[in-house]
Amino acid sequence: MESIGVLLTSPMNPYLEQELGKRFKLFRFWDFPSADDFFREHSKSIRAVVGSSFIGADAQMIEALPKMEIVSSFSVGLDKIDLVRCKEKGIRVTNTPDVLTEDVADLALALILATLRRICESDRYVRSGAWKRGDFKLTTKFTGKSVGIIGLGRIGSAIAKRAEGFSCPISYHSRTEKPGTNYKYYPSVVELASNCQILVVACALTPETRHIINREVINALGPKGVVINIGRGLHVDEPELVSALVEGRLGGAGLDVFENEPNVPEELLALDNVVLLPHVGSGTVETRKDMADLVLGNLEAHFLNKPLLTPVV
Numbered sequence: 001m002e003s004i005g006v007l008l009t010s011p012m013n014p015y016l017e018q019e020l021g022k023r024f025k026l027f028r029f030w031d032f033p034s035a036d037d038f039f040r041e042h043s044k045s046i047r048a049v050v051g052s053s054f055i056g057a058d059a060q061m062i063e064a065l066p067k068m069e070i071v072s073s074f075s076v077g078l079d080k081i082d083l084v085r086c087k088e089k090g091i092r093v094t095n096t097p098d099v100l101t102e103d104v105a106d107l108a109l110a111l112i113l114a115t116l117r118r119i120c121e122s123d124r125y126v127r128s129g130a131w132k133r134g135d136f137k138l139t140t141k142f143t144g145k146s147v148g149i150i151g152l153g154r155i156g157s158a159i160a161k162r163a164e165g166f167s168c169p170i171s172y173h174s175r176t177e178k179p180g181t182n183y184k185y186y187p188s189v190v191e192l193a194s195n196c197q198i199l200v201v202a203c204a205l206t207p208e209t210r211h212i213i214n215r216e217v218i219n220a221l222g223p224k225g226v227v228i229n230i231g232r233g234l235h236v237d238e239p240e241l242v243s244a245l246v247e248g249r250l251g252g253a254g255l256d257v258f259e260n261e262p263n264v265p266e267e268l269l270a271l272d273n274v275v276l277l278p279h280v281g282s283g284t285v286e287t288r289k290d291m292a293d294l295v296l297g298n299l300e301a302h303f304l305n306k307p308l309l310t311p312v313v
């Protein structure tokens with residue numbers, strides 16, 4: 001397979017990069033001054049693209065790489081891949097589900113606890129020496145709070161299971177009601193937000209779920225409510241979230257993702273009722289290795305004409 005051209009769209013994981021380099025003819029997109037320079041020189045050499053939640057395979061890339069057969073994404077999310085065009089052109093698509101579910105769900109719970117118990121703010125309190133001048137203020141209890149989850153797929157269900165361990169009543173919104181759960185279903189997100197204290201975004205980003213957290217949802221959650229986002233930045237109308245937090249119409253937010261990463265709205269940096277993480281939901285050594293092995297396994301299966309491990313298209 002050493003002669004098969006594979007394009008890695010951005011630096012993702014050293015192990016993945018090393019293994020791709022051993023098995024294929026690896027091209028690094030960022031080694032070239034511009035996308036056009038790369039396409040001009042190598043458009044006919046690329047048979048596979050390895051993308052991520054940062055750079056996937058958009059319409060321009062698909063058009064520019066006529067020999068592309070497969071996009072193997074180092075992510076569970078598929079929002080950076082033009083799936084419709086891949087389908088039309090017979091390009092296969094794979095992602096990395098399951099192996100990252102536990103880490104992302106763990107991080108959602110960590111964000112809830114960090115936001116409610118002000119973990120980061122109290123860490124700053126100790127480091128700055130402020131503790132010597134008095135005790136830290138009281139914070140908000142998590143155990144028993146009602147948790148609303150948008151999207152009850154693999155990750156949403158893993159978050160629900162963890163929150164049950166904290167005696168939290170769970171409710172959810174998704175396109176359709178899920179059979180076989182005891183959680184309360186709300187067909188409308190506003191209704192869900194009106195009936196929970198912590199609202200967690202755990203659905204896929206699609207045109208239907210873009211800005212699913214909007215002004216109406218934020219107002220329904222209210223000044224004591226908390227938004228947790230481990231999905232995608234575009235799930236949230238960010239300017240609305242920022243103004244609600246600044247004006248005290250929303251109690252707090254724990255965010256792993258942003259609309260324009262790695263840029264975070266300046267106003268959020270000044271707020272103590274938010275916890276801000278650099279998109280690290282699946283970012284553990286163990287899980288990233290499992291994700292890399294899935295990417296490699298899917299590519300090898302494809303080029304050996306075997307069934308794909310985690311096919312999407």
Ligand SMILES: O=CC(=O)O
Pocket residue numbers: 053074075076077078100281282
């Ligand atoms: O954001 C991360 C992923 O989609 O895996």
